[in-house]
Amino acid sequence: MTSPSSHDKPRCFQDVILRLQNHWAKSGCAILQPYDMEVGAGTFHPATTLRSLGPRPWAAAYVQPSRRPTDGRYGENPNRLQHYYQYQVIIKPSPPDLQELYLDSLRAIGLDPMAHDVRFVEDDWESPTLGAWGLGWEVWCDGMEVSQFTYFQQVAGYDCNPVSGELTYGLERLAMYVLGVEHVMDMPFNDPDSPIPLTYGDIFREAEREYSRWNFEIADAAMLFQHFRDAEAECERIVSAPPEDSAGRHILMAQPAYDQAIKASHLFNLLDARGVISVTERADYIRRVRALTRKCADLFMQTPLGQGVA
Amino acid sequence: MADLLIELFSEEIPARMQPKAREDLKKLVTDGLVEAGLTYASAGAFSTPRRLALSVEGLTDASKAVKEERKGPRTDAPEKALEGFLRSTGLTKDQLEIRDEKKGQVYFAVLNRPGRPAAEIVVEVLEKTIRDFPWPKSMRWGSGSLRWVRPLHSILCILSDEAGAQVVPLDVDGIRSGDTTRGHRFMAPDAFSVTNFDDYAAKLRRAKVMLDAGEREAAIAQEAANLAFARGWEIVEDKGLLTEVAGLVEWPVPLMGAIGERFLALPPEVLQTSMKEHQKFFSARNPKTGRIEGYVTVANIEAPDDGALILAGNQRVLAARLSDGLFFWENDLREAKSGMTDWAEGLKSVTFHNKLGSQADRVARIAALAREIAPLVDADPAQAGEAARLAKLDLRSSMVGEFPELQGVMGRYYALAALKDREADERTAIADAARDHYSPLGPSDDVPTAPVSVAVALADKIDTLTRFWAIDEKPTGSKDPFALRRAALGVIRLLESNEHNIDLYAFLVKLIGQFLEEPRIGVFRDVIGGYAKIIEQEPGLAEQYSPLELLEQHRGELSAYNQQRYAEYIRNNPMSEISMDVVLDHMDGWHRNTIDELDRKARDLLSFLHDRLKVYLRDQGIRHDVIDAVLALPGNDDLVLVTRRATALNDMLGTEDGKNLTQGLKRAGNILAQAEEKDGVEYSFGADPKFAETDEERALFAALDAAEPGIRKATASEDFPAAMAAIAGLRAPIDAFFDTVQVNTDSQVTRRNRLNLLHRIREAGRQIADFTRIEG
Structure with a gap:
């Protein structure tokens, strides 16, 4: 394994990730680990959703495994996966040189903006389930979208103040481009010269097949509906619990409540993939998840983390 | 005199917002300067993805001093009135003058407003412009509260004259103005200072920034044409795309590539749409084959390898996109060839409107209606019905799912595939109708003329209109979610262009x-x-x-x-x-x-x-009163008839004869209407020349006898210009009649006879319009 450096090219998927980790660590971010729950995108990690609320400064970067059941293609499509990785950076307040920091991260993974055509193309971001929106761009490298760059304006209905800058890299697609690979399953995961070289397919092909079948055909819709209602009820229960515990400590439980909102959101995605939610019901489920997120945010704003720096 | 240069340097401004932003910047700043008492010779605004700039030339150095007198309340007025006056003038009581007026002593304020230097005014105007800028969407960033389209990084603001340049000092939420800017993000990132607009534009050019969007457009168009020419191709013109791309680059570098051989089987519309929508490529056509075979992408950088790496990357992305396209196309064609039954089935599950059933219901209605309309527009009913049944099936195809703007276009291809065994004429007529039945989409869009297309296009629009009217879902104000105004205009233009008379009320x-x-x-x-x-x-x-x-x-x-x-x-x-x-x-x-x-x-x-x-x-260009006058007649549900009448009348009103004749017809109509109102009867027949008392009266009888058959004949064949000409022949006798004859005489017989004569005039006019409604 060659050590990550900013000039030579990465040779495998994990090298791309390590170089990004290294770059953002040097740029002052806390390098967090993935959130230990099923989410549709890195934005759902509480490190982004909840921490973008309130006045406290924040800087974090992390890899987030993300699940989009409807995108499953049994491991056959060169680009589409129901389980993939996002690299997420969130900095509050957004620093004035965020674009430069971002471009340095591209340099770090071997994309030299003097040799490639890097462009910031208008793309406004919105998440109906999170009740969030922001303005920014999709970043193009030689005509391919490699990242999403957003200045959060609102999250869970709250105006962001200060504003967080959020960067999201679709890791597989970015790495495939850097490494010149045509099919995701052929992409070297570790160094191809390792004693035991592994491709992305060695690790995930079978999983993609299995989850695709489960997502589309086997998942028990009745059970998923029940889980959705359970998560919703538990979230409401946590949110409306009295602020003092049995020993009289003042503890609001915004994060456990938010876990339930995440759960509900993922269950909705599973139901959607299963094809059991009609067009009209769809809007209603989205609204219900948004209402949960909103309640969690309301609670978070009353916790020490949501308040000003003590 | 001085020249003002402003540059607002920010992160990337969306391309679509730049043209309006240039105009807004120019208007807000120059209006503000003028309002504050400055004048200027000329102004020009510019934009690149990262900057908005304004150059104002020949700006006066200061506003003129103004002396203003304002009259206040009387000295014996209540204290409150005086307080208000002092507040509004900003003076104290002892600064006021007291003057004697007729009604007593009155306070006067004499305000000497000194001239203000241009710089001071520029500071105010620019700060206000930045804070109130009308971006379609704006944002905050960092910890600030300032709003701009994307984070604003620096403000360049200088006034320059022969003596040199001076920074106009401005501080907007911590962003201080200066005389520096930066060049191209990658090729010339360092800051440099400028002294005036020419210096600014020249230094930017050296720093790989072409300031003028028009120049960038021209450069792209020129270079793209050259690249295409070298290969024997031509660029498919697309003004909208050109403007957009010029807003995405500061230093355009067009690069040309070829579309992989295996993708050339895709319909040209698919290639063009996919390349444009996803990648903002221009399409290049080979005139020898008529196919789209290449593309031009516009990079924002001069790369050391002349763009080889960039082109290779774009080529890769294009191949991935077109592979998807090919996959859709081949699947769709298979379904089309097998008769599109799955798609027809699929339309049943697509709700058109919750009160109006599914798309499949709608298609069945349109098909029935198209058959019914067909004979009225010289189309074959069976073909019209079949075309209507096929026309919307492409909504279920994968290609239209990916590119909704290709609806209709794909419908034609799939109909051609579905009808592969049919006779050529019939196949074309039905497939073209599938493509064209959405037309016309706007006031300047082409109107279908092929009879089957006309029948289906009319059926589509009339069905939409009648159904939404039946459920009372009509456009209100600016809200027209179902595009009913467009559908109505479509009906009008279809009937009009193809000259089809249809009595719409019955329909x-x-x-x-x-x-x-x-x-x-x-x-x-x-x-x-x-x-x-x-x-x-x-x-x-x-x-x-x-x-x-x-x-x-x-x-x-x-x-x-x-x-x-x-x-x-x-x-x-x-x-x-x-x-x-x-x-x-x-x-x-x-x-x-x-x-x-x-x-x-x-x-x-x-x-x-x-x-x-x-x-x-x-x-x-047809007058509103002319349209109203024509609409007041029976038969106004035949829109072609209305238009012909209105056009003939409008043309005639442009002539001297026409204006006078109108006066006569109006007069006849008005006198008659008053008499009928008063007497409670309608004077509608029985005018008899034997009761005529004067030559002018007799002459009018004779003229009407002579003109009426011609008017009737022309009207029956809807030759309204000829009818107008025949009526115009009545002008002299009508004028002479009104000059000499008193209609309301004491003799009841004579009066009745004259009123009935007026009726004949009215009737002649009513072949075209109700002349009493013509203004002037």
């Missing part, structure tokens, strides 16, 4: 009736259907009688039916004590309400069509 009654009768039973269906039938058989009746009168006339038939129903009812409910009379009374009431509703909705839709027609004709 609307029938179609709205079909909707109203759906949920109803028995007698209601019959009464609606009966009314529609009466109107259809004799459209003129609707203008002579109200719906209720018509029903009354046909009561016998309905009554017989009702008696039959009553008999049935009694048979089924032998114990019922309800009498025949009560039942019939009820039924009459229901009939009335039903027919009233139907008539009201049909007329309301007709008047909506008239409103759109007015807008359409006004855009063609």
